[in-house]
Amino acid sequence: MKEHAPVLIVVFPIMFAFITPLLGWIRKSLCYPWVILALSLSTICSLITLEEVMTGGVIHYYLGSWLPPWGIEYVVDHLNAMMLVIVSGAALLVAIYSRRSIEAELPGKMVYFYTIFLLQTTGFLGIVVTGDMFNLYVFLEIASLAGYTLIAIGEDGAPLASFRYIIMGTVGACFYLLGVGYLYMVTGSLNMADLATIIPLISDSKVVLTAFAFFMAGIAIKMALFPLHVWLPDAYTRAPSTSSALIAPLMTKISVYVMIRIFFTVFNPSFTVDVLPATDILLWLGTIAIFGGAIMALAQTDFKRMLCYIVVAEVGYMVGGIGVANSIAMQGAVLHLLNDAVMTLGLFIVAGIVTYQMKGHLLSDFNALFRKMPLTMVTFVVVALSVIGVPPTCGFFSKWYLLQGGIMAGAWGFVVALLLSSLINIILFFRIFELGYVFQSDGSHHDHGHGGFIHEAPASMLLPSVVVALGILAIGIYNQVIINNIITYVIPKF
Amino acid sequence: METASVKPVLAIAVSLFGTLLIVAFRKKPNIRELCTFIIAFVKFGIIASMLPAVLAGSRLRCDLVDLLPGVGLAFRVDSLGLLFALVSSSLWIATSLYSVGYMRSLKEHSQTRYYAFFALALSSAVGVAFAGNILTLYLFYEMLSLSTYPLVTHHQDSEARFAGRKYLTYLMGTSIGFFLPAVILTYYFSGTLNFTEQGILTGAASDTMLTVVFILYILGIGKAAIMPIHAWLPSAMVAPTPVSSLLHAVAVVKVGVFSVLRICLHVFGPYMMHDLSLNVFLLYFVSATILLGSLFALKQDNLKARLAYSTISQLSYIVLGGGLAGIIGITGGILHIVMHAFGKITLFFCAGAIMVNTGLKNISEMRGIGRKMPVTMAAFFFGSLSIIGIPPLGGFWSKWYLALGCIQVDQIPILVVLLTSSLLNAAYFLPISYNAFFADQDRYSEVREAPLLTVIPPVFTALVSFLLFIYPGVFLDLAKMTAQALLGG
Numbered sequence: 003m004k005e006h007a008p009v010l011i012v013v014f015p016i017m018f019a020f021i022t023p024l025l026g027w028i029r030k031s032l033c034y035p036w037v038i039l040a041l042s043l044s045t046i047c048s049l050i051t052l053e054e055v056m057t058g059g060v061i062h063y064y065l066g067s068w069l070p071p072w073g074i075e076y077v078v079d080h081l082n083a084m085m086l087v088i089v090s091g092a093a094l095l096v097a098i099y100s101r102r103s104i105e106a107e108l109p110g111k112m113v114y115f116y117t118i119f120l121l122q123t124t125g126f127l128g129i130v131v132t133g134d135m136f137n138l139y140v141f142l143e144i145a146s147l148a149g150y151t152l153i154a155i156g157e158d159g160a161p162l163a164s165f166r167y168i169i170m171g172t173v174g175a176c177f178y179l180l181g182v183g184y185l186y187m188v189t190g191s192l193n194m195a196d197l198a199t200i201i202p203l204i205s206d207s208k209v210v211l212t213a214f215a216f217f218m219a220g221i222a223i224k225m226a227l228f229p230l231h232v233w234l235p236d237a238y239t240r241a242p243s244t245s246s247a248l249i250a251p252l253m254t255k256i257s258v259y260v261m262i263r264i265f266f267t268v269f270n271p272s273f274t275v276d277v278l279p280a281t282d283i284l285l286w287l288g289t290i291a292i293f294g295g296a297i298m299a300l301a302q303t304d305f306k307r308m309l310c311y312i313v314v315a316e317v318g319y320m321v322g323g324i325g326v327a328n329s330i331a332m333q334g335a336v337l338h339l340l341n342d343a344v345m346t347l348g349l350f351i352v353a354g355i356v357t358y359q360m361k362g363h364l365l366s367d368f369n370a371l372f373r374k375m376p377l378t379m380v381t382f383v384v385v386a387l388s389v390i391g392v393p394p395t396c397g398f399f400s401k402w403y404l405l406q407g408g409i410m411a412g413a414w415g416f417v418v419a420l421l422l423s424s425l426i427n428i429i430l431f432f433r434i435f436e437l438g439y440v441f442q443s444d445g446s447h448h449d450h451g452h453g454g455f456i457h458e459a460p461a462s463m464l465l466p467s468v469v470v471a472l473g474i475l476a477i478g479i480y481n482q483v484i485i486n487n488i489i490t491y492v493i494p495k496f
Numbered sequence: 497m498e499t500a501s502v503k504p505v506l507a508i509a510v511s512l513f514g515t516l517l518i519v520a521f522r523k524k525p526n527i528r529e530l531c532t533f534i535i536a537f538v539k540f541g542i543i544a545s546m547l548p549a550v551l552a553g554s555r556l557r558c559d560l561v562d563l564l565p566g567v568g569l570a571f572r573v574d575s576l577g578l579l580f581a582l583v584s585s586s587l588w589i590a591t592s593l594y595s596v597g598y599m600r601s602l603k604e605h606s607q608t609r610y611y612a613f614f615a616l617a618l619s620s621a622v623g624v625a626f627a628g629n630i631l632t633l634y635l636f637y638e639m640l641s642l643s644t645y646p647l648v649t650h651h652q653d654s655e656a657r658f659a660g661r662k663y664l665t666y667l668m669g670t671s672i673g674f675f676l677p678a679v680i681l682t683y684y685f686s687g688t689l690n691f692t693e694q695g696i697l698t699g700a701a702s703d704t705m706l707t708v709v710f711i712l713y714i715l716g717i718g719k720a721a722i723m724p725i726h727a728w729l730p731s732a733m734v735a736p737t738p739v740s741s742l743l744h745a746v747a748v749v750k751v752g753v754f755s756v757l758r759i760c761l762h763v764f765g766p767y768m769m770h771d772l773s774l775n776v777f778l779l780y781f782v783s784a785t786i787l788l789g790s791l792f793a794l795k796q797d798n799l800k801a802r803l804a805y806s807t808i809s810q811l812s813y814i815v816l817g818g819g820l821a822g823i824i825g826i827t828g829g830i831l832h833i834v835m836h837a838f839g840k841i842t843l844f845f846c847a848g849a850i851m852v853n854t855g856l857k858n859i860s861e862m863r864g865i866g867r868k869m870p871v872t873m874a875a876f877f878f879g880s881l882s883i884i885g886i887p888p889l890g891g892f893w894s895k896w897y898l899a900l901g902c903i904q905v906d907q908i909p910i911l912v913v914l915l916t917s918s919l920l921n922a923a924y925f926l927p928i929s930y931n932a933f934f935a936d937q938d939r940y941s942e943v944r945e946a947p948l949l950t951v952i953p954p955v956f957t958a959l960v961s962f963l964l965f966i967y968p969g970v971f972l973d974l975a976k977m978t979a980q981a982l983l984g985g
Contacts, residue, residue: 391672392638392639393563393631393635393638394569399563402564409677409681417677421672424672425668425669428669428672432664436657439646439649439652479563479569
C-alpha cells in the first residue's frame with residue numbers, strides 16, 4: 003500500500019469529491035467530517051511519501067504500470083514531497099476552519115462548496131506530484147476551474163472578479179499548453195525527465211526558445227507576477243473567506259514550484275541562467291514586484307486587499323531569489339515557498355475570523371480586537387512578525403538567505419527591496435495593531451476593561467490559527483533541520 | 497575556560513514563565529504582583545549564582561539549536577554580560593515595588609498587560625546580556641523593542657500613539673535598515689557571528705568595507721540613543737514613570753550601549769578599532785552627543801524630558817569607554833553602565849513620586865517642594881550627585897576611570913569634553929535640588945511625603961549609589977576582567 007502513496011494523495015480527494023453530493027443529499031452535516039477525512043488521508047500519504055523520499059531518494063510511480071514516456075509518470079523528489087505536505091496540510095487546516103465560515107457566508111451551499119473544495123485540492127496536489135507535462139496541464143485546469151467557481155460565489159463583485167480571473171487564467175494556461183505543444187513537436191515526449199535529456203541536444207532550436215518564452219509568460223500570469231497580477235486583488239478579496247484561505251496560500255506558490263520545475267528540471271540550469279538571461283529578467287521582475295506590492299498595500303483600507311498585495315510582494319521575493327541564481331538565494335526562495343504558504347494561510351484565516359466576527363474585512367473592523375479576541379490576535383501578531391521578518395519566526399530566516407544570496411551576487415536592488423519591504427510591512431501591520439489596541443483621544447485613565455463583551459473566535463476557527471502560529475515558530479527555530487534534510491537536495495547546480 | 501550550564505537559559509526563561517503566570521492571575525491583583533516579585537527574586541538569584549564562577553575566570557555557555565549554518569541560539573555568560581544582567585535584574589526588583597505603589601496610587605488601567613510585558617521585556621534584556629553571538633543578540637534586541645511598545649503606549653491616548661510610532665520607527669527602522677545588513681555582512685565576511693576576545697573580522701574584508709559595516713552597526717543600534725538616532729527617547733517619556741525608569745534608564749538604553757560595546761570589543765576588538773581608526777571616529781562622533789545632550793537638557797522644563805536628555809548624554813559616556821579602547825577607558829565605560837543605572841533610576845523614581853503626589857511635571861513648579869517631600873528630594877539630590885560624578889557617590893568612580901582612560905590613550909580633547917559635560921550636568925541638576933529645598937513657595941500646604949512604596953525604591957537605589965562609592969568591588973572587578981581579557985594584563 004505504501005508504494006501507492008503518491009497516487010493516493012490525489013485519488014483520495016477526487017474520489018471523495020464525487021461521493022460528497024451523494025452524502026450531502028443524505029445529510030448535509032456529514033460533508034464536513036467527510037472532507038476532513040479525505041484531506042487527513044491525503045496528508046498522511048504526503049507525509050509517508052516525504053519520509054520515503056528522505057530515506058530512499060526520488061520516487062518514480064507509473065500510473066497503471068505504463069512506462070514513460072508513453073505512460074504518465076509521477077516523480078517525487080525532495081522539492082515536491084515538501085510541496086505535497088504543504089498543500090495537503092494547508093488544505094486540511096482550511097477545511098477544519100471552514101465550517102462556521104461557510105455556514106455564515108454561504109448558507110445552503112455547503113454540499114457543493116465542499117465538492118468543489120475537494121476538486122480544487124485534487125488539482126493542486128496533482129500539479130505538484132506529476133512528472134508529466136501534459137498531466138500537469140490537466141491538473142492545472144482542474145485547479146483553475148474549481149478556483150473560478152469557488153471565487154465566483156463570494157460577495158458583491160465576485161462574479162466579475164472571477165470572470166477577469168477566468169480570462170487571464172485561461173490565457174495563462176493556454177500559453178502553458180502551447181509551450182508543451184511546441185516541446186512535443188520537436189521532442190516527441192511529454193515526460194519531464196525525458197525532456198531533460200532531449201532538450202540539451204536541440205537547445206539552439208527556435209521552437210525550444212519559443213516554448214520557454216510561452217512557459218514563462220503563462221506561469222507568470224498564474225503566479226501573479228507583477229505586472230500580470232491584476233486579477234489577484236479583486237479575486238481574492240471578493241471570494242468567500244474559505245476560498246481565499248485555500249487558494250491564496252497555495253495557487254501562487256504552486257505556480258512558483260512549476261516555474262522551478264520547468265526552469266531547472268526540464269530545461270537545465272545552464273540553459274536558463276547562461277544561454278538565456280531568464281534569471282536576470284526574473285531578478286528585475288521580482289524586485290519590481292516587491293516594490294509594487296508593498297506600495298500598493300500601503301494604499302489599501304480593506305484588510306483582505308492589503309493581504310493580496312502582500313502576496314504579490316512575497317511572490318516577488320521568491321522570483322527574485324530564483325533570479326539571483328546562486329545556491330544561497332535559491333535556498334531562501336525554496337524555504338520561502340514553505341514559509342510564505344504558512345504565513346499567507348495564517349493571514350487569510352485571521353481575515354476569515356475577523357469577517358466572521360465583525361461581518362466585514364476592512365482595516366477598521368480591527369477596532370479594539372485585542373480586547374475582544376485576544377487569542378486570535380496573538381496568533382495574528384506572530385504571523386505579522388513573520389511577514390515583517392523578526393527572528394525567531396520563519397519569515398526572518400528565508401529573508402536572511404535571500405539577503406545573503408543577494409549580497410553575494412551583488413544584486414543591490416533586490417537587497418534594498420527586501421529591506422524596504424520589511425520596513426513597509428512594519429507600517430502595514432502596526433497600523434492594524436494600533437487599531438486593535440484602542441487609542442482614545444481624551445487620555446482618560448479609567449478602566450476600559452470590559453467595554454464590549456469579549457467574544458473569542460470559535461474553536462474550529464481558532465485551532466488552525468494557533469497551529470499556524472506554532473508552526474511559524476517551529477519552522478523558524480528548526481529551519482536548519484529542514485534545509486539540511488530536504489532543501490539542500492533541491493538546489494540546482496549553478 | 498568555558499563550562500556548560502543551563503543557567504543562562506533559566507534566567508531568561510524564568511520571566512517568560514512569569515509572563516504566563518501574570519496573565520493567569522489577572523483577576524487577582526495581589527497574587528499577580530506577588531508573582532512578579534517572586535519571579536524577579538528568582539531571576540536575580542539565578543544570575544547572582546553565576547557570579548563566583550565568572551569571577552574565578554570561567555565562562556558559562558549554553559548552545560541550543562542551530563539557526564543558521566554554524567550559528568546557533570547560543571548563550572555565553574562572561575563578565576560583561578553578567579554585569580549588565582545583575583544591574584537589570586536587581587533593579588527590576590526595585591522597580592516592581594515602585595510600580596505597585598505608582599500604578600495603584602494612580603488607579604491605572606490594564607495593569608495585567610503592564611506587568612506581563614514588563615516581565616517579557618526583562619527576559620529580552622537578560623537575553624541580550626547573555627547572548628553568545630550577534631544573531632542571538634539581534635533576536636532578543638528585537639524582542640525588546642516589541643515587548644516595550646505596549647509599555648510605552650500604555651496610556652492609549654493620542655500622545656501615546658504618536659510616541660509609539662516614533663519609538664518603532666526609530667528602533668525598528670534602524671534595526672532592520674542598518675543593524676540587520678551589518679549582521680549579514682559580518683556573517684558573509686567572516687563566516688561566524690560568535691563573540692570572541694580577538695574579534696571575528698580580522699582580515700575578513702577591505703578596510704573600507706569594515707568601516708562601512710561599523711558605521712552600519714553604530715547607526716543600526718538605535719537603542720543606544722547616539723545622535724541623530726536619539727529622538728525616540730524623549731518621546732517615550734509619555735510612558736508611566738516606572739517604565740521610563742527601568743526601561744529608559746536601565747534596560748532598553750543599556751541594551752543599546754551594551755550591544756555597541758559588544759560590537760566594539762568582541763566583534764571588532766580594540767586592536768582592529770585602533771588599526772582602522774574607528775576608535776577616533778567613535779570618540780569624536782559620540783562627543784557631539786555628550787555635549788549636545790547636556791545642552792538640550794538645560795533647556796527642558798519638564799523634569800522627565802530633562803532626565804531623558806541627560807540619559808542620552810550619559811549613554812554616550814559608555815560608548816566613549818568603548819571608543820577609548822584602552823584598559824582603563826574600557827573599564828570606565830563598563831562601570832558607567834552600573835553607576836548611571838542606579839543614579840538615573842533614583843532620579844526617575846523621584847520624578848514619578850512627585851507626579852503621583854502632586855501631579856506636577858515641570859521643574860519650574862517644583863520650587864520649595866523639598867520642604868514637604870524631604871526624603872524624596874534628598875534621594876534626588878544624591879542621585880544627581882552620582883550622575884554629575886561627585887564623591888561620595890558611585891558615579892565618581894566611572895568618571896574617574898574614563899578621565900584616566902583618556903589620558904592613557906592620549907585623547908586630551910575628549911578629557912575636556914568629559915569635564916565640560918560634568919559641569920553642564922551640575923548646571924542642570926543642582927538648581928533643581930537647590931530650589932526644591934531653599935526657594936520660597938507657599939503652594940504645598942497640603943502636600944505630605946509621597947506614598948511609601950514610591951519613596952522606598954529611590955532611597956534604596958540612592959543608598960546603593962553611595963555604597964558603590966565605598967565598595968565598587970564586584971562591578972569594578974567584572975569591568976576590569978572584561979578589559980583585561982581583551983587587552984591582556
